[in-house]
Amino acid sequence: MTAPDVVVLGLGPAGRAVAHRAAAAGMVVRAFDPAPDARWRRTFGLWADELPEWLPADVVAAVSTPQVIARTRHDLRREYAMLDVDALQDAMTLDGVEVRTERAARAGHGAAFVIDARGPAPSAPLDVPRQTAAGVLLPAGAHEELWMDWRPAPGVPDHAPASFLYAVRVSGDAVLLEETCLAGTPAVAVDELEVRLRARLAARDIEAGALYERVDFPLSSPGPRRGRGWCGIGARGTTLHPATGYSIAGSLAFADAAVAAVAAGRNPVTTDAVTAHRLRLAGLRALLTMPPVEQRAFFEVFFGLPDRHVRAFLSCWSGTTATAAAMAAAFAAAPWGLRRRLARGVTPPASRRRR
Secondary structure, eight states: OOOOSEEEEOOSHHHHHHHHHHHHTTOOEEEEOSSTTOOOOSOOEEEGGGSOTTSOGGGEEEEEOOEEESSSEEEOOSOEEEEOHHHHHHHSOOTTEEEESSOOOSSOOTTSEEEEOOOSOTTOOTTSOEEEEEEEEEETTSSOOEEEEOSOOTTOOTTSOOOEEEEEEEETTEEEEEEEEEEETTOOOHHHHHHHHHHHHHHTTOOOOSOSEEEEEESOOOSOSEETTEEEOGGGSSSSOTTTOOOHHHHHHHHHHHHHHHHTTOOSSOHHHHHHHHHHHHHHHHHHHSOHHHHHHHHHHHTTSOHHHHHHHHOTTOOHHHHHHHHHHHHHHSOHHHHHHHHHHHSOHHHHHHO
């Protein structure tokens, strides 16, 4: 048996993309997953301009140009694509990949480069921030399309933990409405988000059936992102954006970069990527220090920034320079009270404890 060039641990979207592209590039690939054929059930969205060219057009189920409402409306001037999850999974074939239906540890794979795509660590600390959401499907046109609507749901007081409405087209005839807690420690419970969502719908005289989607996942995973002969991806790496929860665009883009890096004898996760990820973690910490009213004020400032800064911070593929520039622009545009929150977020917790 030929020794592998690359070993992939986990065949979710992130791991499957790497295995697929590495095999297509002629590498010998071995992958481990206890249920490699399990169908994916979560919805995946990304900016249309971040979709890799190697994916076929039919993986896109719908494209729209949703707006954001913080305190006022903002036009993002950017197309947003929702993916057909089945088509995405089927497009990333595992032809030529040696798939082992078992779990595997990160170590013990010889000279092969190991890419750890096993998802969030099962023993993540209880204080790790999480994102939660509750969503229903409605007929297309039943609700306007909004990437974020930060106006509180009816009956939710201003001081209650914040959530926003995510309302995007998922196909030609359906729109997904999802009440979302962007980040929390603890996050708003999914059941409470469902109550808020149905209150929004009732205020518009809209009836909806059972929940279509329940979301609850950690926004970070403790531990290093790379080491000698291995790197993490998705929740274990730098392609899960800790301040937004988005990972699919970064993970798909990472696949080809990983293949090229491994072929050249380099680690796909660069020092710059790790530093930029730490900046995004600082953004998450800042968000967690804000009371709900200040969160809405922050997003009013953020979405009022020049497009280049908004795009740079929302992407988990931006480097340190672009990410830092976006954060500096947000700080400069924020009122003084909000600046204190932002400054507190970028101060490492250990430094604050020494004061």
